[in-house]
Each structure stands twice: as C-alpha cells, then as structure tokens.
Amino acid sequence: MKQLVTYLLAGLCCTTAFANTPKNIIMIVGDGMGPAYTTAYRMFADNASTPAVESTVFDRMLVGMASTHPDFSDGYVTDSAAGATALSSGVKTYNGAIGVDLDKKSVQTVLELAKKQGRKTGIAVTSQINHATPAGFSAHNESRHNYNEIADSYFDNRIEGKFVLDVMLGGGWKYFKREDRNLVNEFQQAGYQYIDDMANLSKVKVGKPLLGLFGDKGVPWALDFKHKNRLPILAKTAVKHLENDKGFFLLIEASQIDWAGHANDVAAAMAEMHDLALTLQWLENYVLKNPDTLVVLTADHSTGGLTIGARGVYDWVPDATKALKMSPEKIAQQLLPSKQRWTLASELLGFEVSQDELQSIITADTHKTMHRAICKIIDNRSNTGWTTSGHTGVDVPVFAIGAGSENFIGHSDNTDIAKKMFALLKAR
Structure with a gap:
C-alpha cells in the first residue's frame, strides 16, 4: 500500500509516494570514501587472469551521488562531525558539531526517531564508538573532541526513559573505563552484556542489550586483525541482536578508510575497503531474505585526494598493496628498532626492497617518518598519488538496496539522505 509522505527538500514542499517502506534501516558510512576509493577497489579486487575488470558490490549497489559541504560559514569542505550531523538530522552545521545546529542546539536524528517509534537501535563501527560519526547519530555536543562527555551521554541521556542505543560495538576502552568514571560497569549494572574480545561475540546471548569494546581507541587495522575481516563480524552481530518485530535502525561505519586516507596509506585503505565490501556482500544476502530492510551507504566526505595514477604515468599497479603481512603502521613499528631493516622490510612488505627504497627506511628515525617511508614505497610501486592529508570537497557516491x-x-545533498530516511520512518 502506497503512503504519501510530505517533506521539505531544498526549500520546496514535495510529496513523494513511498511503497514498501522499510521495517529495518541500516545506514552505512564509509568514512572518507570518495569515488576514487571505490574505483581503486574495483582494480584492487580485479581478477588479473581474465580480460575484463569485474564489477564489485559497490557497482551493483550504486544509485547516485551526494554533495557534502557543511554550513557555508565553514566553507565547502566538511569534517566528519558536520557530515554525520547532516546525514543523521538533515541539518547543515559547523565543522566539529555533534548533533547540534549553528546555535549549538540539539537536533533530532533518524536514529533517535527510530528509538521513539519503538525500534531497536545500534552502532557497529571500527573507530571508538564515541567518535564523530557514531556520535553524530547518537549524541549531542558542541565539539566532537569532548570524547568523555559524549561517552557519558550514551549512559546519561535517555529517550522516553530508554537508553539511546541497544547495541554498541567498536573501540573505546580509553573513554569508557576511566579513573573518574567506569561506564562499562554502569552499563553492566543497568543490564547490558559486555564483551571485550571479538572472538567471543558468537557466544553472547540474544535478548539483552550489548556493549562490545575491542580497542583502546579504534579496533586494530583490518591488515592487523587476527580474523582479518572485523566489520562483517560486527555488522552480523549487531543485526542479530537488533532483530525484533518492530524493526531496528543500525549505523555501521567503516571508520578507518578515513584514517588510511589521512595517512596517505593506500595499502591500509584497500584493506579497509575490502572489509566494507565483505560486509556489503553479506547485507545483500540479508536483504534478499529480509526484503523489508533498507540499506543505504554513502561517505561523509573524501579523504586524502587519492588519485589512481601519478607523476604522468598512465597506469596503476595495486599488486604492491596485496602482499603485506601487516599494516604499514605496524611494519613501521617493527622496523624502527631493527638493525636488519633491509631484510625485515622485504619480508614484511612481500617484495624485495631496492637500494633506493632502502635509503628512506635507513634514514627514518621516528615512527612517523618510518610509516611515511613505507607508504611512499608502496605509492611509488603502485603509482598512487595523493593531494592532501586532509579532506576534500568532492561529491561522494550513494549506494542503496532494499525497501x-x-x-x-x-x-542529492547529504541532508536529503536524512530527510528521506525521516520520511520513510514516519511512513511505516
């Protein structure tokens, strides 16, 4: 049965017919994932033994593009906090704002509306759970950097007497187990199950709210995680614990695509993209079995100005990103104290380091310079370019499947995504 929903879009009153409105909404943010990332991933995942470049799950789900700028008082380039607030509330705000408008007043998010409607709510992210994007859907604060305050609000703030979040999965020991306050204990005393080892997630009982923290800040890089693919584990667990007759709203964030972009680390970026791709493949099957579910994926912005091809060479060679035995950051940690840097670097990178490449490794004297040297070697071998260590203002892709x-x-604009979700929530 079609239902008419009226919403305000770009200053115009529009009436749209929504058919098959979703019971469950899964919003996914690929933090920092501009269009160059999904294109690079297609080449990274390509089967080189076939003449064609195979399509990916991103290609199958692609439906559009979105602009990302914050309120124009802050220019054309957004940060993750303003981006998350736009995606969650439909309100443009200043960079650094968590669920508040330009006057620092709280704005309702789609997750909060879902909770008011009686749906279960959750977040599953690879950053700390009180980082900019999950906080932008679940909290209100004038600054994204008030991490302790945001963590406290997950316990202190209620919606009609209920906790905002039924499931919280990600990192954050530093903020939830502090000297001044142990939020883990408080959540446990309030009836939450708590787990700090992702390997034991399958043992957690369904039916009780769940808090899972798996890192001091973020969880380990995908390249360093012992099970390799951690976002699919977090997503599957969250869905299993949120399923109920009234429906649910789940925010999933592939947080560390952005962190790799800031570090200009293409190897880590492709591993994070693969982690997200596996999550999407599982969600494709989930939607087939649960057609009353909507999955929407987009990015808050693009990070790093990733370019496929550099220095005027018309080629990109992702092979150099595939043989690593750990993240470039962890390789740097192991190389820095080593007296056999050449041998160890070749072993950990999966290819023999040249004399020219060795020079930058030998002269590196801090973790930062060593990490940069490793990333630069991979950039040169893969012919990868970067324009910045920050964000860029390009439009980002939008992906969607399901009801x-x-x-x-x-x-669309990023705020339109939130407005359409509000309409879908209200239409059911």
Missing part, C-alpha cells in the same frame, strides 16, 4: 532504495536514486 525504499529507489528514493535515493540521482544526485
């Missing part, structure tokens, strides 16, 4: 996904086709 209501047709409403996200075409070009």
Whole structure:
C-alpha cells in the first residue's frame, strides 16, 4: 500500500509516494570514501587472469551521488562531525558539531526517531564508538573532541526513559573505563552484556542489550586483525541482536578508510575497503531474505585526494598493496628498532626492497617518518598519488538496496539522505 509522505527538500514542499517502506534501516558510512576509493577497489579486487575488470558490490549497489559541504560559514569542505550531523538530522552545521545546529542546539536524528517509534537501535563501527560519526547519530555536543562527555551521554541521556542505543560495538576502552568514571560497569549494572574480545561475540546471548569494546581507541587495522575481516563480524552481530518485530535502525561505519586516507596509506585503505565490501556482500544476502530492510551507504566526505595514477604515468599497479603481512603502521613499528631493516622490510612488505627504497627506511628515525617511508614505497610501486592529508570537497557516491532504495536514486545533498530516511520512518 502506497503512503504519501510530505517533506521539505531544498526549500520546496514535495510529496513523494513511498511503497514498501522499510521495517529495518541500516545506514552505512564509509568514512572518507570518495569515488576514487571505490574505483581503486574495483582494480584492487580485479581478477588479473581474465580480460575484463569485474564489477564489485559497490557497482551493483550504486544509485547516485551526494554533495557534502557543511554550513557555508565553514566553507565547502566538511569534517566528519558536520557530515554525520547532516546525514543523521538533515541539518547543515559547523565543522566539529555533534548533533547540534549553528546555535549549538540539539537536533533530532533518524536514529533517535527510530528509538521513539519503538525500534531497536545500534552502532557497529571500527573507530571508538564515541567518535564523530557514531556520535553524530547518537549524541549531542558542541565539539566532537569532548570524547568523555559524549561517552557519558550514551549512559546519561535517555529517550522516553530508554537508553539511546541497544547495541554498541567498536573501540573505546580509553573513554569508557576511566579513573573518574567506569561506564562499562554502569552499563553492566543497568543490564547490558559486555564483551571485550571479538572472538567471543558468537557466544553472547540474544535478548539483552550489548556493549562490545575491542580497542583502546579504534579496533586494530583490518591488515592487523587476527580474523582479518572485523566489520562483517560486527555488522552480523549487531543485526542479530537488533532483530525484533518492530524493526531496528543500525549505523555501521567503516571508520578507518578515513584514517588510511589521512595517512596517505593506500595499502591500509584497500584493506579497509575490502572489509566494507565483505560486509556489503553479506547485507545483500540479508536483504534478499529480509526484503523489508533498507540499506543505504554513502561517505561523509573524501579523504586524502587519492588519485589512481601519478607523476604522468598512465597506469596503476595495486599488486604492491596485496602482499603485506601487516599494516604499514605496524611494519613501521617493527622496523624502527631493527638493525636488519633491509631484510625485515622485504619480508614484511612481500617484495624485495631496492637500494633506493632502502635509503628512506635507513634514514627514518621516528615512527612517523618510518610509516611515511613505507607508504611512499608502496605509492611509488603502485603509482598512487595523493593531494592532501586532509579532506576534500568532492561529491561522494550513494549506494542503496532494499525497501525504499529507489528514493535515493540521482544526485542529492547529504541532508536529503536524512530527510528521506525521516520520511520513510514516519511512513511505516
């Protein structure tokens, strides 16, 4: 049955017919994932033994593009906090704002509306759970850097007497187990199950709220995680614990694509993209079995100005990113104290380091310079370019499948994504 939903879009009153409105909404943010990342991943995942470049799950789900700028008082380039607030509330704000408008007043998020409607709510992220994006959906604060305050608000703030989040999965020991306050104990006393080893997630009982923290800040890089693919584990667990007759709203964030972009680390970036791709493949199957579910994926912004090809060479060679036995950051940690840097570097990188490449490794005297040297070697071998260590203002791709996904086709602003989700939530 079609339902008419009226919403305000770009200053115009529009009436749209929503058919098959979703019971469950899964919003995914690939933090920092601009269009160059999904293109690079297609080449990274390509089967070189075939003449064609195979499509990926991103290609199958692509429906449009979105602009990302914050309120124009802060220019054309957003940070993750303002980006998350736009995606969660439909409100443009200043960089650094968590769920508040330009006047620092709280704005309702789609996750909060879902909770008011009686749906279960959750977050599953690879950053700390009180980082900019999950906080932008679940909290309100004038600054993203008030990490302790944001963590406290997850316990202290309630919606009609209920905790905002039923499931919280990600990192954050530093902020939830502090000298001044142990939020883990408080959540346990309030009836939450707590787990700090991802290997034991399958043993957690369904039916009780869940807090899982798996790192001091973020969880380990995908390249360093012992199970390799941790976002699919977090997503599957969250969905299993959120499923109920009234439906749920889940925010998933592939947080560390952005961290790799800031570090200009293409190897880590492709591993994080693969982690997200596996999550999407599982969600494709989930939607087939649960057609009343909507999955929407986009990015808050692009990070690093990733370019496929550099220095005027018309080629990109992702092979150099595939043989690593750990993240470039961890390789740097192991190389720095080593007296056999050449041998160890070749072993950990998966290829023999040249004399020219060895020079930058030998002269590196801090973790930062060593990490940069490793990333530069991989950049040169893969012919990868970067324009910045920060964010860029390019439009980002939008992906959607499931009930209501047709409403996200075409070009939109990031605030439109939130407005359409509000409409879908209210239509059911």
